[in-house]
Amino acid sequence: MVKEDLIKIRIEKFKKEDWKKFCLDKNISLTSLIVNSVEGKILENDRRQIIAFIEKQDNLFVKIETNINQVAKIVNGQKFIGEIELKNFSNQLSEIAIIKKKQNEMFEKLYSMLTK
Known part of the structure; x- marks a missing residue:
């Protein structure tokens, strides 16, 4: 499956840093966090x-x-x-x-x- 589309979102810098820290703690990517959260996946x-x-x-x-x-x-x-x-x-x-x-x-x- 080729990923061709790009979605840009704007959030405050401190929120992005919080999300990145969360992902680092969970050993997952930011993309995985967003996609799985939106799709209701674990x-x-x-x-x-x-x-x-x-x-x-x-x-x-x-x-x-x-x-x-x-x-x-x-x-x-x-x-x-x-x-x-x-x-x-x-x-x-x-x-x-x-x-x-x-x-x-x-x-x-x-x-x-x-x-x-």
């Missing part, structure tokens, strides 16, 4: 932060799932689990399922925002 820096958050959440659940597998392996080896431990384990599994469902709903919303 800023590139925010997009990167969201993706990093999603990856971090995914890694957290991998660790939890690994712990669950370790408990299952121990129980299978001993062929026994106490009633209290079983109840606690079941409660934790239920809680994880609820959290995972909420996380997936949040991710769907984030993905839809990212694709704008």
Whole structure:
């Protein structure tokens, strides 16, 4: 896509400096700030932060799932689990399922925002 058109806008010098400082802090271009703001898109820096958050959440659940597998392996080896431990384990599994469902709903919303 070739960018041929040029739009000139006039703003006070101090505002331009504020905008440039904002862009520098966010590691984005001034053009990106203006275009994404006008089009209602997420800023590139925010997009990167969201993706990093999603990856971090995914890694957290991998660790939890690994712990669950370790408990299952121990129980299978001993062929026994106490009633209290079983109840606690079941409660934790239920809680994880609820959290995972909420996380997936949040991710769907984030993905839809990212694709704008």
